Amino acid sequence: ETGVTQSPTHLIKTRGQQVTLRCSSQSGHNTVSWYQQALGQGPQFIFQYYREEENGRGNFPPRFSGLQFPNYSSELNVNALELDDSALYLCASSLPGLRAETQYFGPGTRLLVL
Amino acid sequence: GENVEQHPSTLSVQEGDSAVIKCTYSDSASNYFPWYKQELGKRPQLIIDIRSNVGEKKDQRIAVTLNKTAKHFSLHITETQPEDSAVYFCAAMSDNFNKFYFGSGTKLNVKP
Numbered sequence: 385e386t387g388v389t390q391s392p393t394h395l396i397k398t399r400g401q402q403v404t405l406r407c408s409s410q411s412g413h414n415t416v417s418w419y420q421q422a423l424g425q426g427p428q429f430i431f432q433y434y435r436e437e438e439n440g441r442g443n444f445p446p447r448f449s450g451l452q453f454p455n456y457s458s459e460l461n462v463n464a465l466e467l468d469d470s471a472l473y474l475c476a477s478s479l480p481g482l483r484a485e486t487q488y489f490g491p492g493t494r495l496l497v498l
Numbered sequence: 499g500e501n502v503e504q505h506p507s508t509l510s511v512q513e514g515d516s517a518v519i520k521c522t523y524s525d526s527a528s529n530y531f532p533w534y535k536q537e538l539g540k541r542p543q544l545i546i547d548i549r550s551n552v553g554e555k556k557d558q559r560i561a562v563t564l565n566k567t568a569k570h571f572s573l574h575i576t577e578t579q580p581e582d583s584a585v586y587f588c589a590a591m592s593d594n595f596n597k598f599y600f601g602s603g604t605k606l607n608v609k610p
Contacts, residue, residue, distance in 0.1 A: 417598065426504070426587050426600035427542070440596030443499070474541065485530045485591050487598070489541040 385472055387411060390476050396496045397465050405460045405493045409477030415439070416458040417487060418450060421472040459491035470497045500525040502590050503599040504601025505555075512609050517578050519604045521588035521595040531564060531571045536603075537584045543587075546573070578608045 387410035397403050398439060409416050415434045419427035422427050429442035433452035447463040458479070476487035501524040501541045511517050523531075529550035534542035548555045548571065555562050559578075564571040575582055588601040 417600075419600075424603075426502075426589075426602045427598075428600070429598050432596050434596070440592070442597065473518070486544060486547070489534075489543075491541050 388413075388475065388488050390419050390473075390475055390490040390493050392493055394494045394496075396498065399465055399467060401465050401497075402461065403461045403495060405462075405473050405475075405495070406475075407460070407475035407490055408464070409456045409457045409458070409475075410488055412489070413477035413479055414456050415478045416452055416456065417476045417478070418458070418460045419474040419476065420444075420469075421474055421492070422443045423471070427474055430460065451475060467497050470495060499509065499591055500528055500592065500597070500599040502588060502599045504588050504604055506604060507602065508605045508607070510607045510609065511578050513578060513580060514582045515578055516577045517573075517606055519573045519583070519586055519588070519606075519609075521572070521590075521601050522568075522569060523599070525590070525592065526566075526569065528590040528592060531562070532589050533560075533562060533573050533593075534536040534587045534589065534600075535584045542587060569570065575606075578606075580608050580610050582606060583608045 389408045391406045417432040418430040421427045431441040432439045436452045449461045452458045472492045473490045476489045478487045504521045532547035535545045536542045561574040585603045
């Protein structure tokens with residue numbers, strides 16, 4: 385098992401609310417990526433953070449935002465929740481250097497929006 | 499942006515047979531292609547990867563092939579075992595290492 389952790393494991397929210405999900409990257413990993421995985425689908429890339437800056441973004445609206453902290457942990461914030469936001473949210477961290485592209489996934493946070 | 503397509507969506511094989519999963523991608527600048535295995539309720543686990551300067555890579559019963567000209571890559575599992583049953587995802591990474599695109603997944607069922 386990798387050292388990437390996420391909290392909470394499960395969450396139930398209602399439409400219009402806001403949610404914050406957290407990710408602690410594996411020790412020494414300075415890059416964190418976030419993904420949304422709907423049931424029966426592949427992970428969809430939301431964005432990536434490198435050294436506290438957004439380093440790349442997928443096709444998600446601005447109400448999906450993030451932060452990375454000096455210890456490389458990260459948050460995903462989603463405002464104005466919609467029913468379609470119900471999904472498993474995965475974060476993945478990666479090593480600096482030659483193997484920077486190899487990602488190690490956390491266990492995910494399952495979000496249900498009612 | 500990149501578009502990764504994966505086939506088949508489900509695959510059922512008899513134990514001991516081989517399984518092949520295929521993916522295509524659209525962005526010729528993509529240069530890294532990992533494969534992940536995801537068991538029910540668990541996180542995706544990297545099982546093998548290949549870079550664009552290599553045509554084939556093998557790790558025991560698992561191999562991946564890449565055809566850059568045709569923009570497709572495949573996962574080959576030989577001598578399948580029931581514990582290989584899972585959902586497999588292919589992915590492509592952009593050339594600046596900051597965007598990943600996953601296929602829609604293949605549910606592999608290995609029948610004992």
